[in-house]
Amino acid sequence: MFPGTTYEPDWFGLLGREVLRERRAALIAEACAWSVGLSDRPHHLRLRGRLVATGSTIGDRAAHGQPLSGEEDGRIELGDARPGSFQDALNAVDADGVVFADRFDREVIEPFVHETCVLAADRARRTRPAQWAELLDELGEDPGQADPADVLRAGEWEEPLRTEAEHLVLAALGRAPLLEVESEGLPLSLVRAAEATARAAAEPSPAREPDEGLSGALFLALAAVREAGLPTPVPPDGAGRLLAVLLEQGLEPGEVTGVLPHLPLAEGTAGRVRDLLS
Template identity: 70%
Template structure:
């Protein structure tokens, strides 16, 4: 029986070090909950109560119902962050499930990764022995972490940490604390979406034969890959020698490792014929 306890202790140590960051992420996640319509389950049906979550909290009424929610989140102070975690969303899910998926799971995974990096650096021999016991490559940190099973118990520790800090705090105060970071996260998401590359074009099934010939022609042509503009004529000759018609050349070029300038030059050559 191998001993992995030292690694479990290290993950908890790193979690404690990152406690402030976890609280900040939790506050940022909560931003906007008060503005959402409040729902509850009546006679087994999910219905809107006609108030927003914030309005219901302001009236001192519980956000979570008795039919749903997690037992460990019960007996929460009405309108508190813990109460909000235990309430239902418009999709019928308890908000705590969303919090797990969107905050705790990724945060704990990152914490375990950081702990693994520290272990590999500061306790190299022990780390390699541990990876060997788990049947994993010590260079593959995430595989070792998954095999070690440290994430599940650490998520429980992370949840306890959040509830100890924010559980009894009114939701509106948690949201106010998290607003600056939530704006940063929203800006980051917008930037990622703007920078996302366009998906590569998917070849039409009808081009399968022409694409096969084109790839063979490219390989036989001796052109560098991706094909530069100065080799456009060489590639065009090779494609023609392999039996591709001009319209087929135009159709297959976007699916070959060819620079955009090369495609433009070949298109201009074909248009001039």
């Protein structure tokens, strides 16, 4: 910010760097956790423009101090890596020819920096309310409705912090052997895997769409349930009555079993109907 001729440092950018450095240990831990499993991957190199499998794993080569990255791929800033090190692994390519450093940025650096900036914004609101309000005004954001993500995008603070985060990781882990980094990250990687499993279990399963051939039968079945005055969801003790009205509506036994997943049934009712049909 340059009001008049007086230079004012980017106080929020400095605050973001401060929060990032406070979270350095967490960043290093996430980097170690991310590395778990790299050593088990097949090793690939690009030779004369062609991606080829070398026949060994990344871990085998790392254990013997062999280079993991080649001259035709990778990033220039990672090119002086010690063979078998974490930095060397970042500069290697996967089976699709993608440099692991690109995946690391996308899966670790970017979300971590975004979270760091959100934490910095929260701290700014609490500890520097006047400066925060002035910043929102400069960015054209409504203080009462400002979304931190929108503020961060408008201010473009994340990009320089990503670079700094990468430097912090490389300074701590770059020359360390990949196998040691993986070993350090194993406990947290198990926690992250458990969290991912829990999130997946908590997500509702998408409703199955009925087969096109059952659309007519489903229409008749829903009408039959409605016209019969059956309670919804239909309880298990109403399975006999439900089956009767569906058959009276002209549905074949195969159509009945096909529409059951799409009817408003209580738990156990569909099983009762299938038992009655068998």
